[in-house]
Amino acid sequence: MQMYSAFFTGSRVYGVPRPDSGLDLVVWCGTEREWANELFDAIRQPQTPEDHHPNYREQNMQSYRQGNLNIINCNSPTEWYIWKEGTERCRRQAPISRDRAIEIFKAVREEVRR
Secondary structure (H helix, E strand, O other): OOOOEEEEEOHHHHOOOOOOOOEEEEEEOOOOHHHHHHHHHHHOOOOOHHHOOHHHHOOOOEEEEEOOEEEEEEOOHHHHHHHHHHHHHHHHHOOOOHHHHHHHHHHHHHHHHO
């Protein structure tokens, strides 16, 4: 398996984390789905619907929670860009609320769609 890049995002990077806040890791394994599946097979046993983070199900993204670690796999270069750019914008304004982070990521998504 080849992993191209990874970075942390979420409240532990740019927000005000709560005690139960997870650590969000965004990974880019390319567009080869089997690479991403290999990564997730290595970290999760067994897979259940609860393994998928609810915030990413609606975006058709792979996301798995292993304890306090939430791993988000970007399935396309566009998704990678949105996560990377959104995280950088949030970091520049840190610390920010969860609602503000959602606004920033929404704005990045809208910019990409234009």
